[in-house]
Amino acid sequence: MARVRDRRCPFRRLSWLLAIIVILVVSAYALYPYLYTVFSGQQYINPRVSLKAHESYELEFWVRLPSIANTRPFQEALEQCIADFTTGRSNIKVNITYLPPAQAGQRLQQALATGTPPDVLFHADSSQAFYGELQVPLSLYLNQQDRTAWPEAVWQQALVNNRVYALPVALFPRVMMVNSSLWQPTNLSLEQVLTSGWNWDQFLAAIAEAKQAQVYGFVPTSIGDALFAAMTTVWGQPAAFDPDGAPLWTEAFLENIAAGWKKLQQSPGVPTPANTMDENCLVLFLQQRAASIGPLNHNLTPWLWQEALKAGIQPAIWPLPNETGHSDFRSVYLAVFRQAEYQGHRHTKAAAEFALWLAPHLAEYMGRFASAIPAQTSLLTSLELPYDPASRQTYTAIDKALSRPYSYGPEPGLAEEHWQHTIAPAWSAYVTGQYTKEQFVQAVLSGLARATMTGP
């Protein structure tokens, strides 16, 4: 009998075994969808996990404060905000550490290298959105509705490999200011420029037309780093490196900037000689001896606006010229990290929840204390600015932000060093006539190439 049964179904036991295995695998995948990722050696984040009331979560929050004269009110507001967050969540504790400005990059670099970064980071002086593999992609925690809170251009700036690793908090606008009466000969209107943009050549033509006896068409606030940084945005590539650390600037790109400077230098609308072009710029504008001035950062713009009004000038804020029709807005971010040592999905979730909750509050403080623009459209209406409606529109047109990251590769701190030691000296040598265009381009390119080399 036994032999007969065996002949009828030789794989019966095997089939049962296989069925059980399949059921187990499918059930396991349904319950723990990240198992495959974990077993294949990849890191997995489970954004759907819920925090447990009986568990406690201690978060490390590192802050590099914005460059403002008195940081104390900002700190007080931030600490109150954190207290508000933890009041309703007694199982979450947030430890805040203020990074000294000079050491922020270095501290972060060390923490990342040793696998012990903070849970949440806010670096108000850096536009770096991506810091490497320990960073948690925050887009995982946002649904489609949340996502529309940011204008597309701002979102695009934060995008790295099609994921948003850091939440855009606030944007720093870079603009120019015109003396409305002295600017009239240009026949350009702000509405027209805001609608269709204006490029470098149109800008040069305008400052030549605005030139009168004893009145310059344009005075730069700086012929150094600030002008060069603005010009990189004019030509559409503000960051020297991509998020993976590869150089972005090409020979043609740098030649365009060099040619742009040469044209500005030769314009009849600016002071001469070139290396003194930025001397007394504020005084010249306030004494009505310059029709326009720029680039202005978020600290200088409100100050100059008030001073211009006191001096009887009708000022207007204009966007800087741009070859791609965009405006110059540099974003700063909130980033969330995991430790190299596994802490659990709930800890990461707690850090992400804190970051998502904090972002709009931080945006408000950045607007109130540092004249930055909140990155979320809904927060723009409550922003207090001293400008007239048209200038306010220019200053807050974040939907026109350049859709490219301003970040400088995944290693914090290094980008600033390259800038200080390679790019800034090369630009300075060029604008003061010590370098030819070719020497400038070669100096920057070789500096970028050196920066991408790994040591022994």
Add this chain to the structure above:
Amino acid sequence: MRRKTWLTLCILVLSFTLAAPLASANPLNCACQDEDRDMRLDSPPLEGTDVEELQAILTTLGYYNNAITGVYDQSTAAAVERFQSWVGLKATGVFGAQERNALTIALAHESLSVATPGPPPGELRIEIDVDKRTLTLLVDDQVFKTYPCAVGKASTKSPVGEWRIIQKGTNWGGGFGTRWLGLNVPWGIYGIHGTNNPSSIGTAASAGCIRMHNRDVEELYPWIKVGTRVSIIGPYPRLRISQPLRPGQNSKEVQVLQLALREAGFNPGYTDGRYGPDTETAVNRLQIHYGLRPTGHADNNVLSLLDLRR
């Protein structure tokens, strides 16, 4: 005859016994010298270990500020003259027996002063409040003692700012009283000193210096070393600056710049009127903050931003 001899011997022994402690207390009694000589300016000048010793003691007492050379030169004579004036002797510049005795007494007084209980160990700092007319000695930022003082008149205000003691001296005489602690104010000679007009203490009466009772300044004097920080707190002068300022300059205008930088949140270090590296760094930071070219020079742009431009 025998009795007379014994009597003479006894007197001699007694006089030697009594004289011995006095002689040992005299700092200028040197074993290598048979007897004390009078010291004066001479050609060739007097030299020797006794001159060297005199210079060292006069330095300790604050009358002599030059190098100890062992040569009785013009500066030594001048120091002796200052000493003579202070002790009420005729200022001749000659160091004789009277001066030797007076010096012994002065040294004993000095050692007594040093023995007065002083502040505990720690960093000493002086804070002068122009409005309250008080001078406070702080040890590691904790108040140790507060003295009344007189400050500058409305027309000759005391220099508000952060200074250092750069000079110590005694018995400048007259209105300067018994002690002098000079400050490194770059635009004039200012200091903390005693007075011959004690009733002026607590008022605004001086030409800018800080006056104290002689007993107070004498107490303070041995505790304060050259280099001690002195803050004069009061209403800051509001000047307008007509010319750009550059590193290396020392002036009231530089101090006004430093005060304005500090008010704006850019730390220029001590507000001492000296445009040094700290001030240059602060100006650089301000320029970067506002997106200007960082030159470290307080040009018209910087002066405008700080509302200092005339």
